[in-house]
Amino acid sequence: MKICVLIKQVPDKDSPLSISDNNLSISESNITWVANESDSYALEEALQIKEKQSGEVVVCTLGKESAQQIMKDALAKGADRGILLSDPAFENLDILSTAKAIANAIREEKFDLILSGLQSDDQGNSQLGLLLAELLDMSHASMGMGTEMTGDSGIKVKRELESGWFQWTELTLPASISIQSGINSPRYATLKGIMMVKKKTVDELNAEAVGGDSINSKVQLKNLYIPEKSKETTFIDGSPDEISDKLVDIFKNEIKVLN
Amino acid sequence: MNHSFSLFEQVFLVVGLLSALGSFAFEVGRRIDVIATGTGSLPFDKPLQRIWRVIREVLLHEKVIRGRLLPGLMHGFVFWGFMVFGLVTIDHFAIGFEYPLLSQTAHHLYSFIVIPFSLLVIAGILYLAYRRFVLKPVALGKMSPTSGLVAVFITVLMLTYLFGELNLSNTVWKVNWWLHSLMILAFLFLIPRSKHLHLVLAPFNIFFKPFDQPDHSPVKIDMEASEEELDKMLSDLGKMTQNQALDIFSCVECGRCMDACPANRGGGILDPKHHFILDLRDPILESGNVDVLSQVNVEAGWECTTCQACTEVCPVGNQVEKSDEIRRLQVLVEGNVPQEYQKLFNNLQNTGNTEGATSSSLVERLPKYTPEMEYVLWLGCFARYELDPNFTTSVENFAKILDTAEVSYGILEEEHCSGEPANRLGDKLTFAMLREHNTEILQNVTKIVSMCPHCVVNLEKEYAKYGQVSYKVEHHSQVIGRLIEEGKIAIKVGDNGKVTYHDPCNLSRMLEEVDAPRTAIQSVTDQYFELPESGKNTLCCGAGGGLWWKKETEGRTHLVRAEQVVDSDADTVVTGCNFCYGMMNQGLGPLTPEGKEAVQVKDISDIVAENLL
Numbered sequence: 001m002k003i004c005v006l007i008k009q010v011p012d013k014d015s016p017l018s019i020s021d022n023n024l025s026i027s028e029s030n031i032t033w034v035a036n037e038s039d040s041y042a043l044e045e046a047l048q049i050k051e052k053q054s055g056e057v058v059v060c061t062l063g064k065e066s067a068q069q070i071m072k073d074a075l076a077k078g079a080d081r082g083i084l085l086s087d088p089a090f091e092n093l094d095i096l097s098t099a100k101a102i103a104n105a106i107r108e109e110k111f112d113l114i115l116s117g118l119q120s121d122d123q124g125n126s127q128l129g130l131l132l133a134e135l136l137d138m139s140h141a142s143m144g145m146g147t148e149m150t151g152d153s154g155i156k157v158k159r160e161l162e163s164g165w166f167q168w169t170e171l172t173l174p175a176s177i178s179i180q181s182g183i184n185s186p187r188y189a190t191l192k193g194i195m196m197v198k199k200k201t202v203d204e205l206n207a208e209a210v211g212g213d214s215i216n217s218k219v220q221l222k223n224l225y226i227p228e229k230s231k232e233t234t235f236i237d238g239s240p241d242e243i244s245d246k247l248v249d250i251f252k253n254e255i256k257v258l259n
Numbered sequence: 260m261n262h263s264f265s266l267f268e269q270v271f272l273v274v275g276l277l278s279a280l281g282s283f284a285f286e287v288g289r290r291i292d293v294i295a296t297g298t299g300s301l302p303f304d305k306p307l308q309r310i311w312r313v314i315r316e317v318l319l320h321e322k323v324i325r326g327r328l329l330p331g332l333m334h335g336f337v338f339w340g341f342m343v344f345g346l347v348t349i350d351h352f353a354i355g356f357e358y359p360l361l362s363q364t365a366h367h368l369y370s371f372i373v374i375p376f377s378l379l380v381i382a383g384i385l386y387l388a389y390r391r392f393v394l395k396p397v398a399l400g401k402m403s404p405t406s407g408l409v410a411v412f413i414t415v416l417m418l419t420y421l422f423g424e425l426n427l428s429n430t431v432w433k434v435n436w437w438l439h440s441l442m443i444l445a446f447l448f449l450i451p452r453s454k455h456l457h458l459v460l461a462p463f464n465i466f467f468k469p470f471d472q473p474d475h476s477p478v479k480i481d482m483e484a485s486e487e488e489l490d491k492m493l494s495d496l497g498k499m500t501q502n503q504a505l506d507i508f509s510c511v512e513c514g515r516c517m518d519a520c521p522a523n524r525g526g527g528i529l530d531p532k533h534h535f536i537l538d539l540r541d542p543i544l545e546s547g548n549v550d551v552l553s554q555v556n557v558e559a560g561w562e563c564t565t566c567q568a569c570t571e572v573c574p575v576g577n578q579v580e581k582s583d584e585i586r587r588l589q590v591l592v593e594g595n596v597p598q599e600y601q602k603l604f605n606n607l608q609n610t611g612n613t614e615g616a617t618s619s620s621l622v623e624r625l626p627k628y629t630p631e632m633e634y635v636l637w638l639g640c641f642a643r644y645e646l647d648p649n650f651t652t653s654v655e656n657f658a659k660i661l662d663t664a665e666v667s668y669g670i671l672e673e674e675h676c677s678g679e680p681a682n683r684l685g686d687k688l689t690f691a692m693l694r695e696h697n698t699e700i701l702q703n704v705t706k707i708v709s710m711c712p713h714c715v716v717n718l719e720k721e722y723a724k725y726g727q728v729s730y731k732v733e734h735h736s737q738v739i740g741r742l743i744e745e746g747k748i749a750i751k752v753g754d755n756g757k758v759t760y761h762d763p764c765n766l767s768r769m770l771e772e773v774d775a776p777r778t779a780i781q782s783v784t785d786q787y788f789e790l791p792e793s794g795k796n797t798l799c800c801g802a803g804g805g806l807w808w809k810k811e812t813e814g815r816t817h818l819v820r821a822e823q824v825v826d827s828d829a830d831t832v833v834t835g836c837n838f839c840y841g842m843m844n845q846g847l848g849p850l851t852p853e854g855k856e857a858v859q860v861k862d863i864s865d866i867v868a869e870n871l872l
Contacts, residue, residue, distance in 0.1 A: 014615045030617040032609045188596035195489055
C-alpha cells in the first residue's frame with residue numbers, strides 16, 4: 001500500500017492575525033506556524049493503515065521552505081519520505097493550480113491512496129483532495145470519519161453527513177479521501193522517530209519540475225480585509241406608550257422597514 | 260535454674276536454626292540480587308544526616324506516629340518491644356546450647372525491663388489486629404492472613420516469654436521454651452516472604468532515601484548519539500533505579516500513600532500503593548530484573564499531580580511516585596500522549612511558552628533586567644500570559660513590595676517556560692530545549708526571584724541535575740519574609756478576617772519552605788489558623804504535574820482541596836503559587852453554599868501589599 005498524505009503549514013489558530021501593508025497577505029511577523037489540524041488526522045490514519053497493511057507513507061506539501069518543519073514532524077511520526085513543492089512562483093496559487101502542481105509532482109508515484117485533511121485552517125478551500133482525484137483519475141470521498149481496507153483493491157469510508165448522520169461508502173483504489181478532524185488520536189513523535197528523521201529524504205521540487213508556466217492562477221486576489229464590525233445601540237426611554245411610538249417612528253423613518 | 264538439653268534436642272535446634280536462617284538469608288539474598296540489577300547506585304553521601312534520619316524515623320518512629328497517632332504508637336510499642344527482646348532472643352537460644360549469655364541475676368534484672376515491654380507489645384499487636392480485622396480501614400487493602408498469623412506469632416512469643424519467667428516445673432518450662440523457639444523460627448521463615456520484610460529493609464531504605472524530592476533520574480538526550488546508544492538509552496528508561504527497587508521490597512502495605520493521594524481522594528483510579536509499588540513486586544521478583552516500568556498502569560500515571568504527598572507520608576522511606584517514569588516512556592518511547600498535552604508541547608516548542616502566545620502585555624509594563632539590578636524577576640507562563648487574569652494584580656503587588664523596600668529587579672523579555680510542564684509530563688526533549696535556552700539567558704545572572712514555585716524547583720533543582728547552575732533562585736515568599744524580618748518594609752496588622760494558608764506542594768515539599776510564607780502572613784493578620792492538612796503534609800490543589808492543562812479529568816482531584824478550604828470557614832485563603840491561586844479561584848466559587856460569602860483568594864504578595872504602611 002502506497003499512501004500519500006497531503007499536509008500544509010498554516011498559522012496557529014491562536015496567533016494574532018493582521019493584514020500586511022499590501023492588503024494582499026497576512027502579516028507574518030507574529031505568526032506561529034503549525035501543521036494544519038485535519039492533516040494531522042490524515043497522517044495518523046495513513047500511519048495506522050500502513051501499520052496494518054505494510055507499505056509506504058509519503059508526505060507531500062506545497063509551501064515555503066519553512067514547511068520543512070511540519071515535514072520533519074511528519075517524518076518523525078513515522079512517514080517514510082517527503083515531497084516539498086516550493087517556489088516563489090507558488091505564492092498565492094489558487095486551489096486548482098495547487099492541485100495541478102501536486103498532481104504533476106506525484107503522478108508517477110502511482111499512489112494507491114491519497115489522504116488529505118478536510119480543509120486547511122487558513123484558506124479553507126476543501127477542494128484539494130477532490131481535484132486531485134479528478135486530475136489523477138482516482139475515486140473520491142470527502143469528510144472521512146473512518147476507514148477500513150477491503151482487501152488490496154478497495155477501501156470503505158465512513159463519511160460524515162449532516163445532522164449527525166453517517167454513511168459508509170466503498171471506493172475502489174486508487175482513491176483520494178479527505179479526512180475529518182477527530183477520526184483518530186494522532187500520535188506524538190517518539191524520540192527514536194525524531195532521531196531517524198535525518199536518515200529520511202525530502203525531495204524538493206520547484207515550479208519548473210511540476211509544469212512550469214502551465215501552473216498559473218486563474219484566481220487573482222484583489223484585496224484582503226477584516227470585516228468591519230459596528231455596533232450601534234440606541235436606548236429608548238419613556239413610558240411603554242412613548243417607547244412604542246418612538247419605535248414605530250424609527251421603523252418608518254430611520255430604517256424604513258414600515259410604511 | 261540451670262536447664263539441660265539432650266543431644267537430640269540440640270541437633271534439632273541446630274537444624275531448625277540453620278534452616279530458618281538459611282531460608283531467611285536465601286530469600287533476602289534473592290531480593291538483593293534484584294536490587295543490584297537496578298540503574299544508578301545507592302547513595303552514601305552525608306552519612307551523619309542519613310544516620311540521624313534513621314534514628315528519628317526508625318528508632319523514634321517519628322513519621323509512623325505523626326501520620327497515624329494511635330496505630331503509630333501501637334506499632335511503636337511492638338517495635339520498641341522487639342528492640343528490647345533482641346538480647347532476650349539471643350540469650351534464649353544460647354540457653355538451648357547450655358551457654359546462657361546472661362547470668363541468672365542479669366536475666367532477672369533485665370526482666371524488669373522486658374516484662375513491661377512485652378505487655379506493651381501484646382497491647383500493641385492486639386490493637387493492630389483489631390484495627391486490621393475489625394475496623395478494616397480501606398487503605399490496608401484486602402484481608403491479609405499473613406498479618407493475622409504474625410499477630411498470633413507475636414502474641415504467643417510474648418506469652419511464652421512471660422510464662423517462662425514464672426517458677427515452672429522442668430517439663431512445663433521445656434515445652435514452653437520449645438514453643439517460644441518454634442515461633443521465632445517460623446517468624447524467620449515468614450519475614451522475607453511477606454511485607455514483614457520491612458523490619459529488615461526499612462532502616463536501610465530510610466538511610467538511602469534521597470534528600471531531594473522528587474528524585475527522578477535525569478534523561479540526558481544526545482541528538483548526535485548513534486542508533487545503538489539511543490536504543491540503550493531508551494531501553495534503560497524502563498528500568499528502575501536500585502533505590503526504587505529497594506523501595507518495592509520495603510513496602511509495608513500500610514496505604515498511607517493512598518490516603519494522601521489527591522487523585523485517589525478525588526475519585527480517580529490512581530492508587531499509588533498498588534500502581535507505583537506493589538504491582539511491581541512480583542514481576543521483579545519473578546523475572547529477576549527491574550525492567551518493569553512499562554508495566555505500570557498508564558492511565559493512573561497520567562492522573563498523578565506529582566505532588567509528592569505519597570513519598571512524604573511513606574513511613575518506610577519510599578519514593579513512591581513513578582509518574583515521571585511512566586510518562587517519559589509514553590512520550591519518548593511510545594508517542595502515546597493525550598491530545599491536550601501534544602498541543603501544550605507544540606506550544607512550548609514553537610513559542611517557548613505554554614499558551615502559544617506571541618506577546619504579553621504584562622511584560623511591557625514591568626522593568627527590564629539590567630546587570631546592575633539585584634534580582635531577575637522570573638514571571639513564568641502563568642503570570643506572563645495571565646492564565647488567571649486576577650493574578651496580574653498579585654504580580655503588581657509583589658512589584659510594589661520590592662519598590663517599597665527599594666530592591667531592584669527586572670524581567671527578562673526572552674524568558675521561556677522553565678520547562679516544568681514538559682518535564683513533569685515526560686517530554687524530556689522539549690524540557691531540554693527550554694532548559695538550554697534559559698540556561699543561556701541566565702548565564703550572567705546570580706539572583707532570581709519567582710512567584711511560581713514550579714519555576715523555582717525547575718530552574719534550580721531540576722536544571723542542576725543536568726549541569727551546574729550559577730544562580731540562586733528564591734521564591735517570593737522568602738524575599739518578602741526576609742524584608743519583613745529585616746524591617747525593610749513597614750506593615751500593619753490589618754482587618755483581614757479569618758485567614759488561612761494553603762501550602763503549595765512545590766514550595767512545601769520540594770523546596771521545603773513552610774516558614775517564610777507564615778512569617779509574612781502572620782505579621783499582617785491576627786486571626787490566622789492552619790488548614791487540616793498543612794506544611795509538608797499539605798493537600799495538592801490539583802493543578803500539579805501538568806494537570807492544569809488537562810481538559811477533562813476523571814474524578815474531582817481539582818476540587819478536594821478547595822472543598823476543604825470552603826469547609827474551614829476562612830474569610831481569606833492565602834496561597835504561594837500561581838497555579839494554586841488559579842485552582843482556588845476556579846473551585847471556591849461553585850463550591851460555596853448559597854448565602855455564604857465565597858472565600859477570598861490572595862497571594863502572599865497581595866495580603867502583604869494591602870497592609871503596607
